[in-house]
Amino acid sequence: MSYSDKVLDHYSNPRNVGSMDKSSADVGTGLVGAPECGDVMKLQIKVNRDTNVIEDAKFKTFGCGSAIASSSLATEWVKGKTVDEALSIKNMDIVKELSLPPVKIHCSVLAEDAIRAAIGDWKKKQQTAQPVTAEAK
Protein backbone atom coordinates (compact mmCIF):
# COMPACT_ATOMS: atom_id res chain seq x y z
CA MET A 1 0.00 0.00 0.00
CA SER A 2 1.33 3.43 -0.79
CA TYR A 3 0.59 6.46 1.32
CA SER A 4 -0.36 9.90 0.07
CA ASP A 5 2.22 12.63 0.43
CA LYS A 6 0.08 14.36 3.04
CA VAL A 7 -0.09 11.23 5.19
CA LEU A 8 3.67 10.81 4.87
CA ASP A 9 4.21 14.45 5.78
CA HIS A 10 2.05 14.27 8.93
CA TYR A 11 3.65 10.94 9.88
CA SER A 12 7.19 12.27 9.47
CA ASN A 13 6.50 15.70 10.94
CA PRO A 14 3.45 15.39 13.15
CA ARG A 15 1.95 18.72 14.29
CA ASN A 16 1.01 19.53 17.86
CA VAL A 17 2.30 16.40 19.55
CA GLY A 18 2.09 16.57 23.31
CA SER A 19 -0.09 16.70 26.37
CA MET A 20 -1.91 19.30 28.39
CA ASP A 21 -2.99 19.17 32.02
CA LYS A 22 -6.21 17.21 31.79
CA SER A 23 -7.40 18.45 35.20
CA SER A 24 -7.31 22.07 34.04
CA ALA A 25 -10.81 23.61 33.71
CA ASP A 26 -10.17 25.04 30.24
CA VAL A 27 -8.76 21.80 28.82
CA GLY A 28 -10.94 19.13 27.22
CA THR A 29 -9.52 15.63 26.71
CA GLY A 30 -10.78 13.00 24.32
CA LEU A 31 -9.41 9.45 24.50
CA VAL A 32 -10.89 7.16 21.86
CA GLY A 33 -10.19 3.74 20.39
CA ALA A 34 -8.72 0.68 22.12
CA PRO A 35 -5.30 -0.96 22.12
CA GLU A 36 -6.87 -4.29 21.06
CA CYS A 37 -8.20 -2.60 17.94
CA GLY A 38 -4.80 -1.17 17.07
CA ASP A 39 -5.80 2.51 17.37
CA VAL A 40 -5.90 4.85 20.36
CA MET A 41 -6.08 8.62 19.97
CA LYS A 42 -5.77 11.22 22.69
CA LEU A 43 -6.76 14.69 21.55
CA GLN A 44 -6.76 17.70 23.87
CA ILE A 45 -8.05 21.21 23.35
CA LYS A 46 -7.55 24.38 25.35
CA VAL A 47 -10.55 26.68 25.06
CA ASN A 48 -10.82 30.39 25.80
CA ARG A 49 -13.83 30.59 28.11
CA ASP A 50 -14.86 34.07 26.93
CA THR A 51 -14.75 33.46 23.20
CA ASN A 52 -15.17 29.64 23.09
CA VAL A 53 -12.23 29.62 20.66
CA ILE A 54 -9.89 26.63 20.73
CA GLU A 55 -6.56 28.29 21.37
CA ASP A 56 -4.39 25.21 21.49
CA ALA A 57 -4.64 21.53 20.62
CA LYS A 58 -2.37 18.59 21.28
CA PHE A 59 -2.49 14.92 20.36
CA LYS A 60 -0.85 11.57 20.90
CA THR A 61 -1.77 8.53 18.81
CA PHE A 62 -1.08 4.82 18.89
CA GLY A 63 -1.99 3.54 15.45
CA CYS A 64 -0.99 3.24 11.84
CA GLY A 65 0.41 6.11 9.80
CA SER A 66 -3.06 7.13 8.63
CA ALA A 67 -4.31 7.31 12.23
CA ILE A 68 -1.33 9.47 13.20
CA ALA A 69 -1.91 11.72 10.19
CA SER A 70 -5.68 12.00 10.83
CA SER A 71 -5.19 13.12 14.43
CA SER A 72 -2.32 15.45 13.55
CA LEU A 73 -4.53 17.09 10.92
CA ALA A 74 -7.43 17.28 13.38
CA THR A 75 -5.33 19.33 15.81
CA GLU A 76 -4.36 21.70 13.01
CA TRP A 77 -7.97 22.15 11.96
CA VAL A 78 -9.53 22.72 15.38
CA LYS A 79 -7.01 25.37 16.38
CA GLY A 80 -8.50 28.85 16.00
CA LYS A 81 -12.04 27.52 15.55
CA THR A 82 -14.81 27.98 18.06
CA VAL A 83 -16.06 24.85 19.77
CA ASP A 84 -19.18 24.84 17.57
CA GLU A 85 -17.17 25.30 14.39
CA ALA A 86 -14.89 22.43 15.41
CA LEU A 87 -17.92 20.18 15.85
CA SER A 88 -18.73 20.66 12.18
CA ILE A 89 -15.52 18.91 11.08
CA LYS A 90 -16.55 15.64 9.48
CA ASN A 91 -14.50 12.51 9.03
CA MET A 92 -14.99 12.65 5.26
CA ASP A 93 -13.23 16.04 5.22
CA ILE A 94 -10.20 14.29 6.69
CA VAL A 95 -10.50 11.42 4.20
CA LYS A 96 -10.50 13.93 1.36
CA GLU A 97 -7.64 16.05 2.65
CA LEU A 98 -5.37 13.04 3.28
CA SER A 99 -6.62 10.94 0.32
CA LEU A 100 -7.22 8.00 2.64
CA PRO A 101 -8.06 4.70 0.93
CA PRO A 102 -11.32 2.91 1.96
CA VAL A 103 -9.54 0.59 4.43
CA LYS A 104 -8.31 3.64 6.34
CA ILE A 105 -11.63 5.46 6.69
CA HIS A 106 -11.96 4.20 10.25
CA CYS A 107 -8.88 6.30 11.13
CA SER A 108 -10.74 9.45 10.11
CA VAL A 109 -13.85 8.34 12.03
CA LEU A 110 -11.69 7.95 15.11
CA ALA A 111 -10.24 11.44 14.63
CA GLU A 112 -13.75 12.93 14.43
CA ASP A 113 -14.69 10.95 17.55
CA ALA A 114 -11.62 12.34 19.29
CA ILE A 115 -12.61 15.93 18.50
CA ARG A 116 -16.16 15.29 19.76
CA ALA A 117 -14.90 13.54 22.90
CA ALA A 118 -12.50 16.39 23.72
CA ILE A 119 -15.23 19.01 23.23
CA GLY A 120 -17.70 16.89 25.22
CA ASP A 121 -15.21 16.67 28.09
CA TRP A 122 -14.65 20.42 28.01
CA LYS A 123 -18.40 21.15 27.96
CA LYS A 124 -18.96 18.84 30.92
CA LYS A 125 -16.31 20.75 32.84
CA GLN A 126 -18.04 24.05 32.06
CA GLN A 127 -21.38 22.78 33.39
CA THR A 128 -19.88 21.57 36.65
CA ALA A 129 -17.76 24.70 36.90
CA GLN A 130 -20.77 27.04 36.39
CA PRO A 131 -22.41 26.78 39.84
CA VAL A 132 -19.08 27.51 41.50
CA THR A 133 -18.67 30.75 39.53
CA ALA A 134 -22.28 31.66 40.24
CA GLU A 135 -21.77 31.27 43.97
CA ALA A 136 -18.61 33.31 43.81
CA LYS A 137 -20.60 36.22 42.43
Added chain:
Amino acid sequence: MSTEVKVPQVRKNDARQNDVRGNDVPRSDVQHTAPKGVKLPIYMDNHATTPMDPRVLEEMLPFFMEKFGNAASRNHSFGWAGEEGVETARERVAKLVGATTKEIIFTSGATESDNLAIKGVAEMYREKGNHIITAVTEHKAVLDTCKRLEKYGYRVTYLPVQKDGLVNLDDLKRAMDDKTILVTIMAANNEIGVLQPVAEVGKLCRERGIIFHTDATQAVGKVPVDVNTQNIDVMSISAHKMYGPKGVGALYVRRKSPRVQISAIIDGGGHERGMRSGTLNVPGIVGLGKACAIASEEMAQESCKLAGLRNRLRDRIMGRLDEVYLNGSGEHRLPGNLNISFAYVEGESLLMGINDIAVSSGSACTSATLEPSYVLKALGTGDDLAHSSIRFGLGRFNTEAEVDYVADRVIETVERLRELSPLYEMAKEGINLKDVKWAGE
Protein backbone atom coordinates in the same frame (compact mmCIF):
# COMPACT_ATOMS: atom_id res chain seq x y z
CA MET B 1 -0.02 24.45 30.86
CA SER B 2 0.93 22.69 27.74
CA THR B 3 4.05 20.70 27.16
CA GLU B 4 5.42 20.30 23.70
CA VAL B 5 7.01 16.95 23.11
CA LYS B 6 10.02 17.05 20.89
CA VAL B 7 9.45 14.34 18.36
CA PRO B 8 12.59 13.88 16.32
CA GLN B 9 11.79 15.03 12.81
CA VAL B 10 12.65 12.76 9.95
CA ARG B 11 15.18 14.07 7.52
CA LYS B 12 13.79 14.52 4.07
CA ASN B 13 15.48 13.82 0.82
CA ASP B 14 16.44 17.34 -0.13
CA ALA B 15 17.24 16.45 -3.71
CA ARG B 16 13.62 15.61 -4.35
CA GLN B 17 12.06 18.53 -2.55
CA ASN B 18 12.13 20.80 -5.57
CA ASP B 19 12.19 20.05 -9.23
CA VAL B 20 13.78 22.23 -11.91
CA ARG B 21 10.78 24.57 -11.99
CA GLY B 22 11.07 25.10 -8.29
CA ASN B 23 7.78 23.33 -7.63
CA ASP B 24 7.23 20.96 -4.79
CA VAL B 25 7.76 17.47 -6.04
CA PRO B 26 5.64 14.75 -4.49
CA ARG B 27 7.83 12.92 -2.04
CA SER B 28 7.04 9.24 -1.79
CA ASP B 29 9.43 8.42 1.02
CA VAL B 30 12.09 9.73 3.31
CA GLN B 31 15.69 8.84 2.73
CA HIS B 32 18.32 7.76 5.19
CA THR B 33 21.99 7.57 4.53
CA ALA B 34 23.28 4.05 4.48
CA PRO B 35 26.48 3.30 6.35
CA LYS B 36 29.42 2.02 4.35
CA GLY B 37 28.88 -1.42 2.89
CA VAL B 38 25.10 -1.27 3.27
CA LYS B 39 22.89 -0.93 0.23
CA LEU B 40 19.34 0.32 0.74
CA PRO B 41 16.68 -0.92 0.79
CA ILE B 42 17.60 -3.91 2.94
CA TYR B 43 15.69 -7.15 2.43
CA MET B 44 14.98 -8.91 5.73
CA ASP B 45 11.73 -10.69 4.90
CA ASN B 46 13.13 -14.09 3.95
CA HIS B 47 10.09 -16.01 5.24
CA ALA B 48 7.97 -14.34 2.58
CA THR B 49 10.39 -15.27 -0.15
CA THR B 50 14.13 -15.43 -0.68
CA PRO B 51 16.16 -13.85 -3.44
CA MET B 52 17.41 -16.48 -5.85
CA ASP B 53 20.96 -17.68 -5.40
CA PRO B 54 22.97 -16.77 -8.53
CA ARG B 55 24.20 -20.39 -8.67
CA VAL B 56 20.58 -21.50 -8.98
CA LEU B 57 19.91 -19.14 -11.85
CA GLU B 58 23.04 -20.30 -13.65
CA GLU B 59 21.88 -23.90 -13.40
CA MET B 60 18.42 -23.03 -14.72
CA LEU B 61 19.38 -20.85 -17.70
CA PRO B 62 20.17 -23.61 -20.25
CA PHE B 63 16.71 -25.09 -19.64
CA PHE B 64 14.89 -22.10 -21.09
CA MET B 65 16.43 -21.95 -24.55
CA GLU B 66 18.80 -24.81 -25.39
CA LYS B 67 17.27 -27.62 -23.35
CA PHE B 68 13.65 -26.60 -23.76
CA GLY B 69 12.37 -30.11 -24.39
CA ASN B 70 9.31 -31.57 -22.70
CA ALA B 71 10.57 -33.99 -20.05
CA ALA B 72 7.77 -36.35 -21.09
CA SER B 73 8.98 -36.54 -24.71
CA ARG B 74 10.57 -39.98 -24.61
CA ASN B 75 11.60 -40.28 -28.25
CA HIS B 76 14.13 -37.55 -28.93
CA SER B 77 17.17 -35.89 -27.47
CA PHE B 78 15.30 -32.67 -26.61
CA GLY B 79 13.00 -34.61 -24.30
CA TRP B 80 15.88 -36.62 -22.85
CA ALA B 81 17.77 -33.44 -21.95
CA GLY B 82 14.74 -32.12 -20.09
CA GLU B 83 14.20 -35.44 -18.37
CA GLU B 84 17.83 -35.58 -17.31
CA GLY B 85 17.52 -32.13 -15.74
CA VAL B 86 14.40 -33.20 -13.85
CA GLU B 87 15.86 -36.48 -12.64
CA THR B 88 19.05 -34.82 -11.39
CA ALA B 89 16.85 -32.39 -9.49
CA ARG B 90 14.79 -35.24 -8.06
CA GLU B 91 17.97 -36.88 -6.73
CA ARG B 92 19.06 -33.63 -5.12
CA VAL B 93 15.72 -32.98 -3.44
CA ALA B 94 15.55 -36.58 -2.22
CA LYS B 95 19.09 -36.43 -0.84
CA LEU B 96 18.41 -33.27 1.18
CA VAL B 97 15.52 -34.88 3.08
CA GLY B 98 16.67 -38.52 3.19
CA ALA B 99 14.10 -39.78 0.69
CA THR B 100 14.37 -41.93 -2.45
CA THR B 101 13.83 -40.39 -5.88
CA LYS B 102 10.56 -42.24 -6.46
CA GLU B 103 9.11 -40.53 -3.42
CA ILE B 104 9.46 -36.99 -4.81
CA ILE B 105 6.58 -35.46 -6.81
CA PHE B 106 7.10 -32.02 -8.36
CA THR B 107 4.33 -29.45 -7.95
CA SER B 108 3.77 -25.72 -8.46
CA GLY B 109 4.71 -24.91 -4.88
CA ALA B 110 3.92 -25.59 -1.26
CA THR B 111 0.28 -24.50 -1.46
CA GLU B 112 -0.38 -27.10 -4.14
CA SER B 113 1.66 -29.66 -2.20
CA ASP B 114 -0.42 -29.04 0.93
CA ASN B 115 -3.65 -29.33 -1.05
CA LEU B 116 -2.49 -32.51 -2.78
CA ALA B 117 -1.30 -34.08 0.47
CA ILE B 118 -4.40 -33.34 2.53
CA LYS B 119 -7.10 -33.77 -0.11
CA GLY B 120 -5.23 -36.68 -1.67
CA VAL B 121 -4.97 -38.59 1.61
CA ALA B 122 -8.52 -37.67 2.66
CA GLU B 123 -9.98 -39.07 -0.55
CA MET B 124 -7.77 -42.17 -0.68
CA TYR B 125 -8.48 -43.21 2.92
CA ARG B 126 -12.14 -42.16 3.10
CA GLU B 127 -13.21 -45.75 3.76
CA LYS B 128 -10.89 -45.96 6.74
CA GLY B 129 -12.02 -42.79 8.46
CA ASN B 130 -12.95 -39.14 8.14
CA HIS B 131 -11.02 -37.45 10.95
CA ILE B 132 -8.09 -35.07 10.41
CA ILE B 133 -5.97 -33.36 13.07
CA THR B 134 -4.09 -30.13 12.52
CA ALA B 135 -3.08 -27.09 14.60
CA VAL B 136 -4.43 -23.55 14.78
CA THR B 137 -1.09 -21.98 13.81
CA GLU B 138 -0.78 -23.80 10.48
CA HIS B 139 -0.43 -21.90 7.22
CA LYS B 140 -3.69 -21.00 5.47
CA ALA B 141 -2.83 -23.48 2.71
CA VAL B 142 -3.39 -26.21 5.32
CA LEU B 143 -6.18 -24.59 7.35
CA ASP B 144 -8.33 -23.60 4.41
CA THR B 145 -7.86 -27.00 2.79
CA CYS B 146 -9.05 -28.62 6.03
CA LYS B 147 -12.01 -26.23 6.17
CA ARG B 148 -13.04 -27.24 2.68
CA LEU B 149 -12.90 -30.90 3.65
CA GLU B 150 -15.21 -30.16 6.58
CA LYS B 151 -17.82 -29.14 4.00
CA TYR B 152 -17.46 -32.58 2.45
CA GLY B 153 -18.16 -34.36 5.70
CA TYR B 154 -14.71 -34.69 7.20
CA ARG B 155 -14.17 -33.94 10.87
CA VAL B 156 -11.21 -31.69 11.68
CA THR B 157 -9.61 -31.09 15.07
CA TYR B 158 -7.64 -27.85 15.30
CA LEU B 159 -5.18 -28.32 18.16
CA PRO B 160 -4.34 -25.27 20.25
CA VAL B 161 -0.69 -24.42 20.83
CA GLN B 162 1.16 -23.61 24.02
CA LYS B 163 2.47 -20.16 24.88
CA ASP B 164 5.75 -20.99 23.14
CA GLY B 165 3.89 -21.93 19.96
CA LEU B 166 4.47 -25.68 20.21
CA VAL B 167 1.69 -28.25 20.09
CA ASN B 168 1.22 -30.33 23.20
CA LEU B 169 1.78 -34.02 22.42
CA ASP B 170 -0.76 -35.07 25.05
CA ASP B 171 -3.39 -32.92 23.34
CA LEU B 172 -2.49 -34.65 20.08
CA LYS B 173 -2.76 -38.12 21.64
CA ARG B 174 -6.13 -37.28 23.14
CA ALA B 175 -7.44 -35.98 19.82
CA MET B 176 -6.59 -39.21 17.97
CA ASP B 177 -9.37 -41.74 17.54
CA ASP B 178 -10.08 -44.80 15.39
CA LYS B 179 -11.43 -42.58 12.61
CA THR B 180 -8.29 -40.43 12.41
CA ILE B 181 -6.66 -40.86 9.01
CA LEU B 182 -4.32 -37.87 8.87
CA VAL B 183 -2.33 -35.59 11.14
CA THR B 184 -0.91 -32.46 9.49
CA ILE B 185 1.46 -30.36 11.61
CA MET B 186 3.98 -27.94 10.13
CA ALA B 187 7.73 -28.31 10.68
CA ALA B 188 8.48 -24.58 11.10
CA ASN B 189 6.03 -21.73 11.44
CA ASN B 190 6.15 -18.98 8.82
CA GLU B 191 5.48 -16.14 11.27
CA ILE B 192 7.24 -17.05 14.49
CA GLY B 193 9.71 -19.61 13.15
CA VAL B 194 8.81 -22.09 15.88
CA LEU B 195 9.90 -25.68 15.17
CA GLN B 196 7.29 -28.30 16.05
CA PRO B 197 8.34 -31.65 17.56
CA VAL B 198 7.97 -33.35 14.18
CA ALA B 199 9.74 -36.61 15.07
CA GLU B 200 7.55 -37.10 18.16
CA VAL B 201 4.35 -36.26 16.28
CA GLY B 202 5.42 -38.71 13.57
CA LYS B 203 6.12 -41.42 16.14
CA LEU B 204 2.65 -41.08 17.69
CA CYS B 205 1.09 -41.33 14.22
CA ARG B 206 3.22 -44.31 13.22
CA GLU B 207 2.22 -46.21 16.38
CA ARG B 208 -1.45 -45.76 15.49
CA GLY B 209 -1.25 -46.26 11.75
CA ILE B 210 -2.19 -42.64 11.06
CA ILE B 211 -0.60 -40.83 8.11
CA PHE B 212 1.56 -37.86 9.08
CA HIS B 213 1.93 -34.90 6.73
CA THR B 214 4.16 -31.95 7.52
CA ASP B 215 4.27 -28.61 5.73
CA ALA B 216 8.05 -28.14 5.79
CA THR B 217 8.09 -25.07 3.54
CA GLN B 218 10.05 -22.94 6.02
CA ALA B 219 12.19 -25.78 7.40
CA VAL B 220 13.68 -27.62 4.44
CA GLY B 221 17.07 -26.16 3.59
CA LYS B 222 17.23 -24.22 6.89
CA VAL B 223 17.29 -26.95 9.52
CA PRO B 224 17.97 -30.69 9.15
CA VAL B 225 14.88 -32.55 7.94
CA ASP B 226 14.96 -36.34 7.54
CA VAL B 227 11.82 -38.19 6.57
CA ASN B 228 13.03 -41.42 8.16
CA THR B 229 14.39 -40.32 11.53
CA GLN B 230 11.47 -37.89 11.87
CA ASN B 231 8.79 -40.43 10.91
CA ILE B 232 7.35 -38.26 8.14
CA ASP B 233 4.96 -39.84 5.61
CA VAL B 234 4.08 -36.89 3.40
CA MET B 235 5.89 -33.54 3.24
CA SER B 236 5.48 -30.24 1.39
CA ILE B 237 8.53 -28.43 0.03
CA SER B 238 8.88 -25.03 -1.66
CA ALA B 239 11.75 -23.73 -3.80
CA HIS B 240 11.40 -19.99 -3.32
CA LYS B 241 11.87 -20.11 0.44
CA MET B 242 15.35 -21.58 -0.06
CA TYR B 243 16.87 -19.34 -2.73
CA GLY B 244 15.20 -21.16 -5.61
CA PRO B 245 12.62 -19.88 -8.11
CA LYS B 246 8.93 -19.16 -7.42
CA GLY B 247 6.20 -21.39 -8.76
CA VAL B 248 7.82 -24.73 -8.05
CA GLY B 249 7.78 -27.12 -5.13
CA ALA B 250 7.65 -30.78 -4.29
CA LEU B 251 5.70 -33.31 -2.30
CA TYR B 252 7.40 -36.21 -0.60
CA VAL B 253 5.14 -39.30 -0.50
CA ARG B 254 6.48 -42.33 1.42
CA ARG B 255 6.61 -45.57 -0.57
CA LYS B 256 7.74 -48.05 2.05
CA SER B 257 6.84 -48.86 5.67
CA PRO B 258 4.22 -47.68 5.39
CA ARG B 259 3.38 -47.19 1.72
CA VAL B 260 1.25 -44.07 1.41
CA GLN B 261 -1.11 -43.53 -1.49
CA ILE B 262 -2.76 -40.29 -2.48
CA SER B 263 -5.45 -39.45 -4.98
CA ALA B 264 -4.55 -36.87 -7.60
CA ILE B 265 -6.32 -33.53 -7.53
CA ILE B 266 -5.17 -32.53 -11.02
CA ASP B 267 -6.13 -35.03 -13.72
CA GLY B 268 -4.48 -35.26 -17.10
CA GLY B 269 -1.53 -36.92 -18.76
CA GLY B 270 -0.52 -38.97 -15.73
CA HIS B 271 2.79 -37.24 -15.05
CA GLU B 272 4.61 -37.75 -11.74
CA ARG B 273 3.36 -41.33 -11.27
CA GLY B 274 -0.17 -40.20 -11.88
CA MET B 275 -0.19 -38.04 -8.77
CA ARG B 276 0.31 -34.71 -10.52
CA SER B 277 -0.51 -34.33 -14.18
CA GLY B 278 0.76 -31.41 -16.19
CA THR B 279 3.90 -30.75 -18.23
CA LEU B 280 6.81 -30.40 -15.85
CA ASN B 281 8.22 -26.95 -15.16
CA VAL B 282 11.70 -28.09 -16.13
CA PRO B 283 13.70 -24.88 -15.45
CA GLY B 284 11.92 -24.41 -12.13
CA ILE B 285 12.49 -28.00 -11.09
CA VAL B 286 16.17 -27.73 -12.05
CA GLY B 287 16.34 -24.61 -9.88
CA LEU B 288 14.72 -26.37 -6.93
CA GLY B 289 17.23 -29.19 -7.33
CA LYS B 290 20.19 -26.82 -7.32
CA ALA B 291 18.80 -24.97 -4.29
CA CYS B 292 18.60 -28.30 -2.45
CA ALA B 293 22.11 -29.26 -3.51
CA ILE B 294 23.47 -25.98 -2.15
CA ALA B 295 21.51 -26.45 1.09
CA SER B 296 22.90 -29.98 1.52
CA GLU B 297 26.41 -28.54 1.32
CA GLU B 298 26.02 -25.29 3.22
CA MET B 299 23.11 -25.58 5.65
CA ALA B 300 25.16 -26.42 8.74
CA GLN B 301 27.46 -23.46 8.33
CA GLU B 302 24.75 -21.11 7.18
CA SER B 303 22.41 -21.81 10.08
CA CYS B 304 25.22 -20.94 12.54
CA LYS B 305 25.82 -17.67 10.73
CA LEU B 306 22.11 -16.83 10.65
CA ALA B 307 21.58 -17.64 14.32
CA GLY B 308 24.52 -15.36 15.11
CA LEU B 309 23.06 -12.49 13.08
CA ARG B 310 19.58 -13.04 14.52
CA ASN B 311 20.90 -13.03 18.09
CA ARG B 312 22.91 -9.89 17.39
CA LEU B 313 19.79 -8.14 16.11
CA ARG B 314 17.74 -9.35 19.11
CA ASP B 315 20.38 -8.35 21.66
CA ARG B 316 20.92 -4.91 20.16
CA ILE B 317 17.22 -4.11 20.08
CA MET B 318 16.40 -5.59 23.47
CA GLY B 319 19.50 -4.02 25.01
CA ARG B 320 18.29 -0.54 24.11
CA LEU B 321 14.49 -0.75 24.34
CA ASP B 322 12.34 -1.85 27.25
CA GLU B 323 9.06 -3.74 26.91
CA VAL B 324 10.05 -5.66 23.82
CA TYR B 325 8.68 -9.21 23.78
CA LEU B 326 9.82 -12.26 21.83
CA ASN B 327 6.90 -14.14 20.27
CA GLY B 328 7.25 -17.91 20.39
CA SER B 329 9.90 -20.26 21.70
CA GLY B 330 13.44 -18.89 21.78
CA GLU B 331 14.87 -22.39 21.78
CA HIS B 332 12.84 -24.29 19.18
CA ARG B 333 13.17 -21.78 16.41
CA LEU B 334 14.47 -21.27 12.89
CA PRO B 335 17.91 -19.66 13.06
CA GLY B 336 16.91 -16.73 10.81
CA ASN B 337 13.64 -15.83 12.54
CA LEU B 338 13.04 -13.02 15.01
CA ASN B 339 9.44 -12.08 15.79
CA ILE B 340 9.07 -9.42 18.44
CA SER B 341 6.41 -7.06 19.75
CA PHE B 342 7.18 -3.47 20.67
CA ALA B 343 4.65 -2.49 23.32
CA TYR B 344 2.78 0.83 22.77
CA VAL B 345 3.78 1.04 19.09
CA GLU B 346 1.52 -0.06 16.25
CA GLY B 347 3.23 -2.32 13.73
CA GLU B 348 2.24 -0.60 10.51
CA SER B 349 3.40 2.79 11.74
CA LEU B 350 6.70 1.17 12.67
CA LEU B 351 7.03 -0.32 9.18
CA MET B 352 6.36 3.14 7.76
CA GLY B 353 9.20 4.55 9.82
CA ILE B 354 11.67 1.93 8.63
CA ASN B 355 10.58 2.04 5.02
CA ASP B 356 14.09 1.36 3.73
CA ILE B 357 13.94 -2.05 5.39
CA ALA B 358 11.70 -4.87 4.17
CA VAL B 359 10.18 -6.78 7.10
CA SER B 360 6.57 -7.67 7.93
CA SER B 361 4.13 -7.11 10.74
CA GLY B 362 1.36 -9.07 12.45
CA SER B 363 -0.62 -5.85 12.72
CA ALA B 364 -4.17 -5.92 11.41
CA CYS B 365 -3.43 -2.88 9.29
CA THR B 366 -1.00 -4.87 7.18
CA SER B 367 -3.35 -7.77 6.54
CA ALA B 368 -6.21 -8.04 4.11
CA THR B 369 -8.63 -9.14 6.82
CA LEU B 370 -8.11 -6.28 9.30
CA GLU B 371 -7.53 -8.93 11.98
CA PRO B 372 -4.20 -9.15 13.78
CA SER B 373 -2.12 -12.28 13.27
CA TYR B 374 -4.05 -15.46 14.17
CA VAL B 375 -0.74 -17.14 14.94
CA LEU B 376 0.17 -14.61 17.63
CA LYS B 377 -3.36 -14.72 19.03
CA ALA B 378 -3.07 -18.50 19.30
CA LEU B 379 -0.01 -18.05 21.55
CA GLY B 380 -2.12 -15.98 23.90
CA THR B 381 -0.40 -12.77 22.85
CA GLY B 382 -2.93 -10.01 23.48
CA ASP B 383 -4.35 -8.25 20.44
CA ASP B 384 -2.51 -5.09 21.51
CA LEU B 385 0.87 -6.84 21.30
CA ALA B 386 -0.12 -8.68 18.12
CA HIS B 387 -0.68 -5.24 16.53
CA SER B 388 2.83 -4.30 17.67
CA SER B 389 4.69 -7.25 16.21
CA ILE B 390 7.41 -7.27 13.59
CA ARG B 391 8.83 -10.33 11.86
CA PHE B 392 12.48 -10.15 10.84
CA GLY B 393 13.47 -12.94 8.47
CA LEU B 394 17.22 -13.13 8.05
CA GLY B 395 18.66 -14.95 5.08
CA ARG B 396 21.73 -16.05 3.18
CA PHE B 397 22.61 -12.61 1.87
CA ASN B 398 22.17 -10.49 5.01
CA THR B 399 25.30 -9.05 6.61
CA GLU B 400 26.37 -7.92 10.05
CA ALA B 401 26.48 -4.30 8.83
CA GLU B 402 22.85 -4.62 7.71
CA VAL B 403 21.82 -6.06 11.06
CA ASP B 404 23.44 -3.13 12.88
CA TYR B 405 21.76 -0.60 10.61
CA VAL B 406 18.36 -2.29 11.02
CA ALA B 407 18.74 -2.40 14.81
CA ASP B 408 19.59 1.32 14.93
CA ARG B 409 16.70 2.30 12.68
CA VAL B 410 14.21 0.17 14.61
CA ILE B 411 15.35 1.58 17.96
CA GLU B 412 15.18 5.17 16.72
CA THR B 413 11.73 4.68 15.18
CA VAL B 414 10.26 2.88 18.20
CA GLU B 415 11.53 5.66 20.47
CA ARG B 416 10.00 8.28 18.19
CA LEU B 417 6.64 6.49 18.01
CA ARG B 418 6.56 5.89 21.75
CA GLU B 419 6.87 9.63 22.27
CA LEU B 420 3.80 9.88 20.06
CA SER B 421 1.93 7.09 21.85
CA PRO B 422 -0.73 7.90 24.45
CA LEU B 423 -0.40 4.32 25.71
CA TYR B 424 3.28 4.77 26.46
CA GLU B 425 2.51 8.00 28.29
CA MET B 426 -0.22 6.34 30.33
CA ALA B 427 1.98 3.37 31.18
CA LYS B 428 4.74 5.72 32.33
CA GLU B 429 2.19 7.50 34.56
CA GLY B 430 1.58 4.14 36.21
CA ILE B 431 -1.83 3.51 34.66
CA ASN B 432 -2.52 -0.18 34.06
CA LEU B 433 -3.82 -0.25 30.50
CA LYS B 434 -5.74 -3.42 31.21
CA ASP B 435 -7.87 -1.53 33.77
CA VAL B 436 -8.84 1.28 31.43
CA LYS B 437 -12.34 1.22 30.02
CA TRP B 438 -11.73 1.93 26.35
CA ALA B 439 -14.32 3.80 24.37
CA GLY B 440 -13.66 1.72 21.29
CA GLU B 441 -14.17 -1.67 22.88
